[in-house]
Amino acid sequence: MTAEPEPRRHTGRRRNPAVRQAILDHAADLLAAHNYSAVPIDAIAQAAGVSKHTIYRWWPSKGAVLLEAMVERARRETPGLDTGVFADDLEAFVAATFRTAELVGGLLRGIMAEAQRDPVAAEGMRQFAGGRRDELLALLARGLEQGEVPAGTDLDLLVDQIYGLMWYRLLMGHAPLGDDVAARLVRSLIDPR
Incomplete structure (x- = not known):
């Protein structure tokens, strides 16, 4: 009988649902207040207090977020x-x-x-x-x-x-x-x- 494999250890920071929600809330707020082209990923990241890298880990593009x-x-x-x-x-x-x-x-x-x-x-x-x-x-x-x-x-x-x-x-x-x-x-x- 073979032993069950050890669970893989998490190698990076875990995704925080509160951070995800903050990104979504700030993205919606910024776009409601501004033209689409005036809301770059940098602005969303700054408003949510995260890096662009954090956003791109969850969404493949500005359009997706x-x-x-x-x-x-x-x-x-x-x-x-x-x-x-x-x-x-x-x-x-x-x-x-x-x-x-x-x-x-x-x-x-x-x-x-x-x-x-x-x-x-x-x-x-x-x-x-x-x-x-x-x-x-x-x-x-x-x-x-x-x-x-x-x-x-x-x-x-x-x-x-x-x-x-x-x-x-x-x-x-x-x-x-x-x-x-x-x-x-x-x-x-x-x-x-």
């Missing part, structure tokens, strides 16, 4: 809802999504720009958008089951309309997002009279 920061911020700011009243839940979800998008607009625009150049950021953006789509689709499907959304409604198209308006306003900057816009959009989509 900023994308994860965006995902974390969006999850915190737009939690799932289920109060039992579909229209209220949908309006609250869309309003929270729009508020968060305005709050981190620089981050979203920067990540979208980075996703055009960086395949890691592009894949991360697809995963992020896919997760947000799935959350909204689940909410709309609940409305369909409850009879709050008309039978035969194309739920994918509704999702595209909601996120399409958000991205259009964020990227073009022609009009703000807000609770009133969310309320009007939801009413126009689920009760188009």
